[in-house]
Amino acid sequence: MNRLHNKTVVVTGASSGLGKEIAIQSAKSGANVVLIARSMNRLKELEQTLVNQFGVKVYSFQLDVSDASELERVFTDIVHKVGNIDVLVNNAGFGIFEEAREMDLEETKRMLDVNVFGLMASTRMAIDTMIERQSGHIINIASQAGKVATPKSSVYAATKHAVLGFSNALRLELAEHHVFVTTVNPGPIETNFFETADTSGTYVKNVKKYMLRPEEVAAKVVSCMLTNKREINLPGWMNAGAVFYAVFPRMFEALGQKFFFKK
Template identity: 60%
Template sequence: MSRLQGKTIIITGASSGLGMEIAKQSAAEGASVVLLARRLDRLKEIKEELTRTFSTDVFIYSIDISRKEEVECVFDEILKTVASVDVLVNNAGFGVFNEAHEAKWEEIESMFQVNVLGLIACTQMILPHMKTRRSGHIINIASQAGKMATPKSSVYAATKHAVLGYTNSLRMEMARDGVQVTAVNPGPIATEFFTTADPSGSYEKNVARWMLKPEKVASEVVKAMNTNKREVNLPKWMNAGSVLYTLFPRVVERLGRKAFFKK
């Protein structure tokens, strides 16, 4: 029997890409899944597919996690509907790649509202439940950009640095309550993310050979569920670059500057 059999997993940003793949693989392991996203029509399609394919419960909620009142309302409803929540995957997020002087203020605000404040709002709604039960798992989808910033992604990188800071602090706090906290730091993933981040398609074309498959990343996330995994870093060679950057930032910035500008 799978260790996820009978568990309940909430996934934000579940209407496409990585979130959708995490939902599929969790359901395949016998977990009940609670899928959150703005696109209710897409969530309905995914629910129909999952309930047809797997014998498990699927709950869907339309939500804009940048709106705290919506987060509070939806999570209150979830906690009334399901007996317990075992895993929260904070996957919702987006980026826009621009040089710092070109970044539009509304996009800056929106990235912080979704990537940081929305993640914190969802987490805060579930923490009392997990603390009371003295079990649970928070998985925050961050990014290699949160470890090593590059040109043309200053704001996006700043949001992911914030996610890692929050995650690392939360992990130490929640250890007292038996709740696991994991950061997932993927490199570029072949999803709809780049439709918004890079409408020109140039970055996606330049890094196509290194693009991660969402199925692979989802598999690593699902493997980490209900374990004490501190971080999931993909691909390993890119994470090695992040480690080198921590140790030798000036050297990496000088040698890698030309490659970094390829987005």
């Protein structure tokens, strides 16, 4: 992973779960890491750990990515204090598993603000200097839910559909500037994501044996940094289902009824 040595990797949602693991493995690979999340206490703990273990430069910035004015200020501050951003990992996001008719409108807006607007705005703040340098990498954490929507995840799936659409167009726009765009589409990961998404514990109980380890997903993400990787899809069997769904949606929905209702 010499290509990451002394490069700057920015990770949103870095205080826990997949984002934290991506930050750890980026630092282990020699990258300087910028940690972004709402919890400064958690970021400072992680910062100290990474500095002590790997001897890299680590910076922490408190930010709610849905706050446009704060987001612009923080990213300007990052460029001034840290320098160029080589890799931006848009990981911040959350989900709530409820039927559309039961969704609280404020929660719906919040999910769109964080999962979609926050990702787009963070990208907007990073790409100008990447284009100027003709180098860089945007990695957007999407989901298999962005490819196959299931009951009780209508809003969450919609946000991840948006991430995929945005990323696919962005990839075409940035190709001539040698800036890579990768989408990461994992199935369920064993993280604290489900403390909010699945308060009943039903989904976790039903899919526990299928859950991915965050270390496994992070390793895939870090290994693709600064390479022209279009997508990372995990697990393979779930992505095969997404491909089948794209070709035969009606048949897939009919055959998959039992599996879909896990929430």
